[in-house]
Amino acid sequence: MLSLTLKINGATHHLAAESDTPLLQVLRNQLGLTGGKLGCGLEQCGACAVLVDGESRLSCVAAASEFQNKDIVTIEGLAGEGGLSSVQRAFVAETAAQCGYCTPGMIIAVTGLFRKIPQPNDAQVQDALADHLCRCGSHARILAAIDRLRREV
Amino acid sequence: MAENLSLTKNPDLDAWISITTDGRVLVRMGKVDIGQKISSAVARLAAEELDIDLSRIVMFRPDTIDGPDEGMTSGSNSMEESGNAVRLAGATAKAHLLALAAVALDVEPSGLEVSDGVVTARSTNQVTSYWELQGDKPFGVPIDINAPVKPAALTTLIGRASPPLDLADIVTGRHVFVHDMNMAGMLHARPVRPPHVHARLASLDTKVLEQLSNRGFTVVRDGSFLAVTGSDEHAVIKAALTLADAASWTSTRELDTTNITEQLTGNERLSMRVVDGVPVDGPIPLMPARPAGLKASLAARYERPYIMHGSIGPSAALARFGSDGLEIWTHSQGIYLLRASLAELFSMPIEQLRLHHRPGSGCYGHNGADDAAVDAALVARAMPGTPILLKWTRADEHAWEPYSPAMVMELSGGITADGTITAWSHETFSDTHVLRPRPGVAGLGPSRLLPAQFLENTPTIVPPPPNLTHHGGIHRNLEPLYRIKEPRLIKHLVRGLPHRTSALRTLGAFANIFALESFIDELAAAAGEDPVDLRLRHLDDPRARACIEAVATRIGPLDQAPEGHGRGLAFGQYKNAKAYVAVAVELAVDDTAKIHLKRVVIAGDAGQVVDPTGVIAQLEGGFIQAASWTLYEAVTYQADGITSRDWQSYPIIGFDNIPDIETVLLDQPDAAFLGAGEAVCGPTGAAIANAVHRSTGVRPRQLPLTPDALRAAALSN
Numbered sequence: 001m002l003s004l005t006l007k008i009n010g011a012t013h014h015l016a017a018e019s020d021t022p023l024l025q026v027l028r029n030q031l032g033l034t035g036g037k038l039g040c041g042l043e044q045c046g047a048c049a050v051l052v053d054g055e056s057r058l059s060c061v062a063a064a065s066e067f068q069n070k071d072i073v074t075i076e077g078l079a080g081e082g083g084l085s086s087v088q089r090a091f092v093a094e095t096a097a098q099c100g101y102c103t104p105g106m107i108i109a110v111t112g113l114f115r116k117i118p119q120p121n122d123a124q125v126q127d128a129l130a131d132h133l134c135r136c137g138s139h140a141r142i143l144a145a146i147d148r149l150r151r152e153v
Numbered sequence: 154m155a156e157n158l159s160l161t162k163n164p165d166l167d168a169w170i171s172i173t174t175d176g177r178v179l180v181r182m183g184k185v186d187i188g189q190k191i192s193s194a195v196a197r198l199a200a201e202e203l204d205i206d207l208s209r210i211v212m213f214r215p216d217t218i219d220g221p222d223e224g225m226t227s228g229s230n231s232m233e234e235s236g237n238a239v240r241l242a243g244a245t246a247k248a249h250l251l252a253l254a255a256v257a258l259d260v261e262p263s264g265l266e267v268s269d270g271v272v273t274a275r276s277t278n279q280v281t282s283y284w285e286l287q288g289d290k291p292f293g294v295p296i297d298i299n300a301p302v303k304p305a306a307l308t309t310l311i312g313r314a315s316p317p318l319d320l321a322d323i324v325t326g327r328h329v330f331v332h333d334m335n336m337a338g339m340l341h342a343r344p345v346r347p348p349h350v351h352a353r354l355a356s357l358d359t360k361v362l363e364q365l366s367n368r369g370f371t372v373v374r375d376g377s378f379l380a381v382t383g384s385d386e387h388a389v390i391k392a393a394l395t396l397a398d399a400a401s402w403t404s405t406r407e408l409d410t411t412n413i414t415e416q417l418t419g420n421e422r423l424s425m426r427v428v429d430g431v432p433v434d435g436p437i438p439l440m441p442a443r444p445a446g447l448k449a450s451l452a453a454r455y456e457r458p459y460i461m462h463g464s465i466g467p468s469a470a471l472a473r474f475g476s477d478g479l480e481i482w483t484h485s486q487g488i489y490l491l492r493a494s495l496a497e498l499f500s501m502p503i504e505q506l507r508l509h510h511r512p513g514s515g516c517y518g519h520n521g522a523d524d525a526a527v528d529a530a531l532v533a534r535a536m537p538g539t540p541i542l543l544k545w546t547r548a549d550e551h552a553w554e555p556y557s558p559a560m561v562m563e564l565s566g567g568i569t570a571d572g573t574i575t576a577w578s579h580e581t582f583s584d585t586h587v588l589r590p591r592p593g594v595a596g597l598g599p600s601r602l603l604p605a606q607f608l609e610n611t612p613t614i615v616p617p618p619p620n621l622t623h624h625g626g627i628h629r630n631l632e633p634l635y636r637i638k639e640p641r642l643i644k645h646l647v648r649g650l651p652h653r654t655s656a657l658r659t660l661g662a663f664a665n666i667f668a669l670e671s672f673i674d675e676l677a678a679a680a681g682e683d684p685v686d687l688r689l690r691h692l693d694d695p696r697a698r699a700c701i702e703a704v705a706t707r708i709g710p711l712d713q714a715p716e717g718h719g720r721g722l723a724f725g726q727y728k729n730a731k732a733y734v735a736v737a738v739e740l741a742v743d744d745t746a747k748i749h750l751k752r753v754v755i756a757g758d759a760g761q762v763v764d765p766t767g768v769i770a771q772l773e774g775g776f777i778q779a780a781s782w783t784l785y786e787a788v789t790y791q792a793d794g795i796t797s798r799d800w801q802s803y804p805i806i807g808f809d810n811i812p813d814i815e816t817v818l819l820d821q822p823d824a825a826f827l828g829a830g831e832a833v834c835g836p837t838g839a840a841i842a843n844a845v846h847r848s849t850g851v852r853p854r855q856l857p858l859t860p861d862a863l864r865a866a867a868l869s870n
Contacts, residue, residue: 032335042547047465103324107324
C-alpha cells in the first residue's frame with residue numbers, strides 16, 4: 001500500500017492504494033465519485049476521462065500514484081455555484097445523451113478541448129473525441145453541442 | 154384499437170397512479186428506461202391528461218414488488234402499451250377527481266376548471282385540489298379504457314420539445330447506474346468464464362485457491378461456474394485473472410468455424426412459409442414462375458455476420474441473499490420474466506425474489522444484463538447476508554453476450570413490361586432472435602441463462618421453437634409493404650449454429666430490409682427505372698409515400714450528387730405496423746474503398762408525437778448505430794473461442810464518420826402512437842448500400858461494407 005495525496009475537485013485527499021490501483025478505482029470506490037465510468041479498463045472507450053491539470057486524461061489504467069501533485073477534476077467538479085458549466089449546458093440544450101454511460105467522459109473531453117483551444121477546428125474536435133465511444137449514437141448531438149459552444153465563444 | 158396487454162394485466166388505476174398529500178403524482182410503469190427516455194414521454198402523457206405541471210410527476214423505477222407487470226421492454230411497444238395505459242390512467246384519474254370535486258364543491262363536474270391540480274368551481278369560485286381530495290388515498294377504481302383523452306388541439310405538453318427528465322443528472326455524473334451502487338458490507342465480484350461455450354472446468358490449482366483465500370478473497374464454484382469476490386474492486390479484477398490462470402478446462406468440441414453462409418444454408422432447419430407476416434404450416438411453395446417478356450429478372454443473395462449489442466458499460470448486477478429471500482438490482486429489460494426463471498433455477502418460491510430495475514448502459518436488446526444478474530445471484534446465494542456487486546469485464550461482455558445471429562437472405566423477382574414488380578421470392582436463413590429467459594416448459598427459462606449452463610445441475614437446453622407471431626424474429630419485415638402479388642416468403646430457423654443468439658434492436662428486420670430494399674434498387678437499375686418512382690408506384694399507404702417523398706426531395710436527385718459522391722435511399726415500416734421511416738444517404742468512397750458518410754435525411758412517421766426530442770434521438774441514434782453495423786461490425790471467432798474481445802477486435806463507428814443529419818418528423822396529431830425505437834435501422838443499411846452502388850457501380854451484398862468487402866464485391870460483380 002502507498003500513501004497518496006490527491007487534489008480532486010479542489011479538495012485534498014490523503015488515502016492509501018496499491019501501487020497499481022488505477023485512479024478511476026480510487027475515485028469511484030474510495031471517494032464515491034462514481035460519475036466517471038469503467039467501460040473497458042483498456043483505455044479504448046473514454047468513459048473514465050477526468051481533467052488532469054486541465055487536460056482530458058483516461059483514468060482506468062494509469063495508477064492513482066501518477067496523479068499526485070496534479071489538479072484533478074471529475075465530472076462532479078464541473079458545475080460550480082453558478083450552476084452547470086457551459087459544456088454541460090450545451091449537452092443539455094442539444095440533448096447530447098441517451099443512456100448517459102459515456103456522457104461524463106464526453107463532457108470531460110469537450111471541456112479539456114475548449115480549455116486548450118477556445119475555437120477548435122473540426123480536426124481538433126475529431127482528435128479530442130478519437131478515444132471516445134458511444135453506442136446509443138449520440139455523436140451528432142454531441143457535435144451539435146460542440147458547434148453551440150463554438151458559437152458562444 | 155388493439156388490446157393493450159399492459160392494461161389487461163394491470164386494470165386497476167392504483168397500480169399506475171397515486172397522488173400524495175404534498176402535491177406529487179407518482180406514476181408507476183413496468184417498462185424500463187434504457188436510454189430511450191420512455192419515462193420522459195410517459196410522464197408527459199400523465200401530466201397532460203391530469204392537467205398538472207410536469208414537475209409534479211415522479212416516475213418510479215420498475216420493481217417486482219409494486220408492479221405493474223408489463224412483461225418485456227422490447228419490440229418498440231412501450232408507447233403503445235405503457236404510453237396508452239398511463240394516458241388512460243390519467244384520464245380516468247382526472248374524471249374521478251372531478252367527480253369528487255363536484256361533490257365537495259356542490260356543483261356539476263362540467264362547472265369545474267383545473268389548473269395544475271387545483272380545481273375551481275366557476276360559479277362559486279370555491280377551490281379544492283387533487284391533493285386534498287385524493288392525497289395518499291387509493292382510487293379503488295379500474296382504468297376506464299374508453300376514457301376520453303385530450304385531442305391534440307387542446308394539448309399543452311405533448312408534441313413539444315423539452316429535455317429528457319434525467320439529463321441534468323446525467324451531465325453532472327449524479328445519474329446512478331447499477332454499476333455505481335454501494336451498500337454497507339458490499340463485496341465486489343467478477344465471474345471467470347471458460348475459454349468457450351463448450352469447455353468445462355477440469356481442475357483448479359488448489360495452491361492458488363489457498364493463496365486467494367489467505368488474501369481475503371472468496372472463490373465461488375458450482376460445476377464449471379466460477380467467480381471471485383473481495384472488498385477491493387481492483388484487487389478482485391486481478392484475482393479473477395489469477396483464478397483464470399489456475400483453472401484447467403476440457404472440451405468435447407470446439408466452435409464450428411465452417412463458413413457461416415454454408416452453415417446457414419446447409420444445416421438442418423425448420424422452414425415455414427410466411428403469409429401476411431405470420432408463419433403458416435404446409436408445404437414450401439415452389440419458386441414463382443417468371444412470366445415471359447419481363448423488363449428485368451434477377452436473383453441475389455445478401456449476407457450479414459454475427460453482430461453484438463456492444464454496450465459501453467459491461468453488464469452488472471447487485472444481489473443480496475438473506476433469510477427473506479433474494480433481492481437483485483439489475484438492468485434487465487424483463488424483471489418479471491427473469492424473476493420467474495430464477496425462481497425455477499433456484500427452486501425458490503417466486504415471492505422470495507424481489508427484483509429492482511436500475512439503469513445500465515444502453516443495451517438495445519437482450520445483452521448480458523440477465524446473465525450478470527444470475528452471476529450475482531449465484532455468488533450472493535453462496536455468501537448469505539453479503540451484498541454482491543458483480544460486473545463483467547469488457548472481454549466478458551464482448552465474448553459472452555448473446556449475439557444477433559448471422560443471416561442469409563436470398564431474393565429473386567422481376568419487373569414486367571408495364572413496370573410491375575412480380576415473381577417475388579424472399580427466403581431468410583437465421584438462428585433464433587428470441588432467447589430471452591422466458592419461462593415455459595420445465596427448464597426452458599433457466600436454460601437460457603448463461604451461468605446456468607455451467608452449473609453442476611444444468612437445465613437441459615431446449616432448442617427454441619419457431620417464433621410464430623406477426624413479424625416475429627427471423628421473419629420480421631420479411632413481408633414487403635409494397636403491393637406485390639403473392640410474394641413467396643420463407644423463413645428458415647437454422648439449427649446447429651456456433652453461437653448463442655438473441656434479440657438485438659430490430660431482430661430480423663435489419664437484415665431483411667437491408668436485403669429487400671437493396672433488391673428493389675437492383676431491380677430498378679436492371680429495368681432502367683427510377684428507384685423512387687418504382688417504390689411509390691407500389692405503395693398504397695399515403696403515410697409510407699410521404700416519408701419517401703420527404704427524403705427524396707431533401708437529399709436531391711439521386712443521380713445528381715456532387716462529384717465523387719453517391720446518393721441512395723431506402724424505406725421500411727417497422728413490422729409493417731409501427732413507425733414508417735425513409736432514409737436517404739449521400740456518401741463518398743475513397744481510393745482505399747473506405748466509405749465516408751456525408752449527409753443524411755431521415756423522415757419518420759411515428760403517429761402522434763408525444764416527445765419529439767425523444768423520437769428524433771431514437772431516429773438519429775438508430776441511424777448511427779445501424780450505420781456502424783453496416784460499415785464496421787462482425788463478431789470474429791476461432792475454433793478455440795471468440796476473438797472479438799475488445800473495441801480493437803470489434804470496432805464500432807466513431808466521430809470520424811458522422812454525417813450531417815436532418816431529421817423530419819411527420820407528426821400525425823390524434824393518430825395512434827407508433828413505436829419508433831427501431832424503425833430507422835433497416836432502411837439505414839440499404840440506403841448506404843444503394844448509395845455505394847450509385848457512387849461506385851459496385852453492388853455490395855455482404856455486410857459489413859469494409860474496404861476488403863467492397864473490393865471483393867467489385868471482383869464478384
